[in-house]
Amino acid sequence: MSQILPPATLGMLGGGQLGRFFVLAAHEMGYKVWVLDPDKNSPAGLAADRHLCADYGDFAALDELANSCAAVTTEFENVPAATLEYLAKFLPVRPSADAVGICQNRVAEKMFLRNNGLPHAAFASINSEADLRDTPDELYPGILKVARFGYDGKGQARVKSREEAIAAFQAFHHEPCVLEQMLKLDYEVSVVLARDEHGKTKCFPVAENAHAKGILDISILPARSGTCQQDSAQELAEHLAERLGYIGTLAVEFFVSHGQLYVNEMAPRPHNSGHATVDACVTSQYEQQVRALCGLPLGDARAHSAAVMVNLLGDIWYDATQPGPDSHGAYREPDWSKLLTVPNLKLHLYGKHHARPGRKMGHFTVVDADPVKAHAVAMAARAAIG
Numbered sequence: 346m347s348q349i350l351p352p353a354t355l356g357m358l359g360g361g362q363l364g365r366f367f368v369l370a371a372h373e374m375g376y377k378v379w380v381l382d383p384d385k386n387s388p389a390g391l392a393a394d395r396h397l398c399a400d401y402g403d404f405a406a407l408d409e410l411a412n413s414c415a416a417v418t419t420e421f422e423n424v425p426a427a428t429l430e431y432l433a434k435f436l437p438v439r440p441s442a443d444a445v446g447i448c449q450n451r452v453a454e455k456m457f458l459r460n461n462g463l464p465h466a467a468f469a470s471i472n473s474e475a476d477l478r479d480t481p482d483e484l485y486p487g488i489l490k491v492a493r494f495g496y497d498g499k500g501q502a503r504v505k506s507r508e509e510a511i512a513a514f515q516a517f518h519h520e521p522c523v524l525e526q527m528l529k530l531d532y533e534v535s536v537v538l539a540r541d542e543h544g545k546t547k548c549f550p551v552a553e554n555a556h557a558k559g560i561l562d563i564s565i566l567p568a569r570s571g572t573c574q575q576d577s578a579q580e581l582a583e584h585l586a587e588r589l590g591y592i593g594t595l596a597v598e599f600f601v602s603h604g605q606l607y608v609n610e611m612a613p614r615p616h617n618s619g620h621a622t623v624d625a626c627v628t629s630q631y632e633q634q635v636r637a638l639c640g641l642p643l644g645d646a647r648a649h650s651a652a653v654m655v656n657l658l659g660d661i662w663y664d665a666t667q668p669g670p671d672s673h674g675a676y677r678e679p680d681w682s683k684l685l686t687v688p689n690l691k692l693h694l695y696g697k698h699h700a701r702p703g704r705k706m707g708h709f710t711v712v713d714a715d716p717v718k719a720h721a722v723a724m725a726a727r728a729a730i731g
């Protein structure tokens with residue numbers, strides 16, 4: 346494919362914060378971006394040159410996108426495969442419908458890992474209560490996950506026995522699931538990488554991730570020394586991207602259990618744990634997405650600083666000490682001056698209109714040559730903002 350150069354227009358499927366950062370990166374490089382998302386207040390739609398406010402299956406909107414854009418990508422793994430296949434008849438779509446299709450379904454994802462010899466937790470694919478009755482003992486205690494549309498720990502149940510698994514499967518209305526063995530986690534890491542159309546890959550440093558209530562809480566870049574076999578994680582992620590025939594920015598989440606790496610899941614898009622690449626790396630994960638989409642050579646993925654990224658959830662908009670309309674307390678804007686006065690802290694707010702507990706509203710990244718200092722400053726800032 347010949348290179349797509351500025352001021353071409355690029356298409357983005359999905360209007361969340363990951364799409365918004367893509368828009369900002371593309372704008373800096375001189376591209377225009379059209380966003381398709383059904384939410385009229387979507388963060389990426391608000392920043393785009395044009396927001397097509399329509400469903401992903403709206404063919405009139407897809408035709409408009411195809412007629413105006415030079416290439417299209419996604420920030421959201423749940424775009425229907427049919428949408429990507431339709432667009433691919435008219436213009437380059439990266440990543441491909443096939444790659445997105447594997448990443449958006451946990452059964453397909455686990456089968457892909459198994460078939461390609463990538464290390465993963467033991468699992469069974471579950472379509473019926475009979476499948477659950479046949480599950481081996483080694484899968485308990487386990488975790489039952491719906492195959493489609495789970496995120497941030499939603500659509501998951503921790504189960505100690507077959508009986509609990511059957512009850513959870515009923516609560517999920519018998520939707521297809523995977524049952525995974527529960528691993529004892531030492532910690533979690535992720536590798537974000539970009540792969541171009543010639544198969545050249547650039548990996549960002551391994552990120553170390555801590556979750557709270559199933560949602561990413563903080564991400565440390567690079568992962569602290571001694572915490573994992575960084576080269577092995579990057580090699581596994583590169584191998585995985587190659588087997589997927591992937592073009593674009595890809596994230597691979599890993600568990601580390603008893604010192605061993607296991608692939609948890611993949612995201613066919615930039616990743617929350619890669620936000621720090623904006624402030625700490627020569628090229629961000631979003632710029633790499635633009636570059637891979639446009640057939641440009643990938644940028645240098647090296648980190649020039651250590652960084653600690655902290656997610657800002659909607660919870661901090663509520664003051665539990667003051668009465669409010671519901672049990673969360675009074676609704677008010679957090680006091681951003683507490684963060685904006687820290688000189689090596691970069692605040693990113695996504696422009697979402699209403700904060701809800703658990704909703705990702707923004708994040709901040711502390712960058713420092715010294716990773717220990719970056720961590721200390723980030724923890725103090727987090728404590729200050731609540």
Ligand code: ADP
Nearest residue numbers: 466488495496497498499525526527528556559
């Ligand atoms: P999602 O991020 O889509 O909600 P994940 O499969 O990544 O779903 O699960 C969310 C979190 O739950 C993981 O980051 C991890 O902390 C925990 N978890 C998930 N699967 C397992 C497992 N098999 N063993 C131990 N912990 C797990």
Ligand code: MG
Nearest residue numbers: 497598609610
């Ligand atoms: Mg996950």
